[in-house]
Amino acid sequence: MTDSVLTIASEVRSGTRTAAATIRASLDAIAARDDELHAFLYVDDLGARAAAIVVDAAVEAGRDPGPLAGVPVALKDNLCVRGVATTCGSKILDGWKPPYTATVIERLVAAGAIPIGKTNLDEFAMGSSTENSAFGPSRNPHDPSKVPGGSSGGSAVAVAAGYVPVALGSDTGGSIRQPAAFCGLVGYKPTYGHVSRYGLVAFSSSLDQIGPFTNTVADAALISTVICGHDPADSTSLADGYPDLLGALDRGVSGLRVGLCSDLLNGADEEIVAKVRAAAQVLAAAGAEIIDIAIPELRLGLSAYYLLAPAEASSNLARYDGVRFGLRVEREDVAAMNVATRTAGFGAEVKRRIMLGTYALSAGYYDAYYGQAQKTRRLITNALNAAYTSVDVLLGATTPTTAFGFGDKVADPMSMYLSDLFTIPTNLAGHPALSVPFGVGATGMPIGVQILAPGRRDDLLFQVGAVLENGAPA
Amino acid sequence: MSTRHPLTSAEVLQVAGLARLELSEEEVETFTAQLGSILAHADDIASLDLGGLQPMAHPFDIENVFRPDTVTPTLERDELLSQAPAVERNRFKVGRILGEAP
Missing domain, CATH: 3.90.1300.10 (Amidase signature (AS) domain)
Structure with missing residues (x-):
């Protein structure tokens, strides 16, 4: 359709x-x-x-x-x-x-x-x-x-x-x-x-x-x-x-300050970096001011996220205990039933994250992992908000690579997590972001460019996104 | 700040117990290596001096949210119970809770 x-x-x-x-x-x-x-x-x-x-x-x-x-x-x-x-x-x-x-x-x-x-x-x-x-x-x-x-x-x-x-x-x-x-x-x-x-x-x-x-x-x-x-x-x-x-949608980008963010580009494949730069040129031609900006704190997002999200998940997924809904693997007593149900019902990645979160929240590690990740979340949010005093929006890559093959990253979870490098910071800050398709790479796979805006300024994403869409390669 | 040491298989087993998960010997080995590598990546924040920053639990500062104390429709009891693996007299039914004394 x-x-x-x-x-x-x-x-x-x-x-x-x-x-x-x-x-x-x-x-x-x-x-x-x-x-x-x-x-x-x-x-x-x-x-x-x-x-x-x-x-x-x-x-x-x-x-x-x-x-x-x-x-x-x-x-x-x-x-x-x-x-x-x-x-x-x-x-x-x-x-x-x-x-x-x-x-x-x-x-x-x-x-x-x-x-x-x-x-x-x-x-x-x-x-x-x-x-x-x-x-x-x-x-x-x-x-x-x-x-x-x-x-x-x-x-x-x-x-x-x-x-x-x-x-x-x-x-x-x-x-x-x-x-x-x-x-x-x-x-x-x-x-x-x-x-x-x-x-x-x-x-x-x-x-x-x-x-x-x-x-x-x-x-x-x-x-x-x-x-x-x-x-x-x-x-x-x-x-x-x-x-x-x-x-x-029809507001245009004339006079808008667009931060071309190196920390939303470094680590991305060259063909993706090239597309983001081309997107910046489209915005510049439409009257936006392109400003190079570095926000090195964004690089810390991955570590903070992969402690905070599993920590919250380990708590949220405690509800799957075989008592009130879903799967139950019967055992003589309740504790054994809980364990048997969860062991049979959850896949490897969910188990991995539940254990990671449980570990990050456990006595002795709470401050070093969960507490430190929460402070890093504040650090990243402050850095983004500081950047938005000199630019109106940020522009970068959505992903470091185009779509990968099946099985390429399954054995090494950390390599899979790196797919999220450029998308995570906005979630940590609670800010909005938009990915807009912008041409294809050498193998014909689509490439997305990402626009980030301050919290509650989602309108800026659509203002910029509409211009990028018009100027995207056919 | 960093209190890190290589994650051990004993720690993985302990965490699995806390999380109500049972692991095979092979899983213990795989998860120890994988979780260790994820925690090693987190070294980049473990060593930061963030003493002056308030921990951030949520994007916006939200105070308690209240609503007027008025009666509104709730979920249907029978519909909820119909989803349970086992039910007896309008209650969720489970096996024995108290074990033998150790």
Whole structure:
């Protein structure tokens, strides 16, 4: 499906196309290619068709079907839909059907969008390739021998393969932006607190944020306008101060100060550095002022993140104990049942992170690891905020490399973690960032450039992103 | 600040116990090497002097969040219990909790 969210919604609203036909086309595309690409863990064929009939009936009756009328949307399978199996890519949630629906999905459905299925992910969103999914990896539509990135890899594939014009993912350390870059899509990680996390299965609660994958910057703005906003069900949801994303699209970049950040470039492949520099030239030609800037503190993000996120995960994942939902491996007493259940239910990467987090939080190591990582988080946030006194936004690479091959980084977790080098700092600071596709590398794989903005200034991302999109290599 | 020493397999076993995980001998070996290399990478922050900085637990300074004390719908009990591996008389059912005295 190459039509944009904007096009589909406006045509369904005006009656020049039906939601039913749109959903049918989407389901046909999935049926044709998803055995190979494995974007979806579950396709809600009947539910989507039924929802389409409701939208078409509203249009026919002259009722407003909503700003996203008839738009098929794919959902990362860590987002809960009441009564629909949610796996998080893990065997430990085998058979679990959530008793409530995530706020983002309620909002999308209220706007007329139609959830079409749940997408594959690294188990509990821990990974950068979907190779950690208990149900097998997804494949990159640009080259099925390459990973799509992760953890929201299935959502990226669903859009890049043309099944749907939009998918939701979650971004804890780059899990939207990295697969967006690998698959040639726009990927947006909003300011922490802009999108309700109610109904998102928790990985690292102080870092997790939901956001969209789309083909265009305008579509990302439109979807985000629907899903952003205060939610009383998420106590970390911000009460006010949401910027106008759609209004930012036509603002241009004249006079904008863009920091070309060496610490978001060093370590990236040469062809990626070249694309980021070309992106800077596009912005300069549009009237932006390009300022070279170094923020060496950003290099410390990886270490801080890989202590903080596992620490929070080790606490969040303590709930999978075989008592109230999901898998249970029966044993005589409860403690042995807990151990047997968790040992059978979790995959290697999840175990690795739970143990790492448990270690970082344990007596004797708390100050040296967890405490020191929390202070480093402050150091990085202060450094970013200081940079934003001399520049309005930062520009850099989204990823150090283009999409890699299956198995390339599985044996050495540290090499996998390095994929997140440039995306992690914004999560630590709670700031927003946008990855925009900007041409391809030597092997034809997509390259993404990343824009970073201060907290709550998500509008700047869309202002810059729209200009980059126009100037991107064909 | 750094109190690091190479991670030992005994420590990995202890942490696995705290995390309610059981590891095979082979897993102990693999995880000891992998976790050791991740912790070694963290040496770059372990040696920093960050004494003057407040630990940061959260992106924004959030105070306690309250709501009016009004009755609102809650999740359905039967729906929640329907997800449990075992239930008895509207309660989650588990095996024995108290073991034999050691």
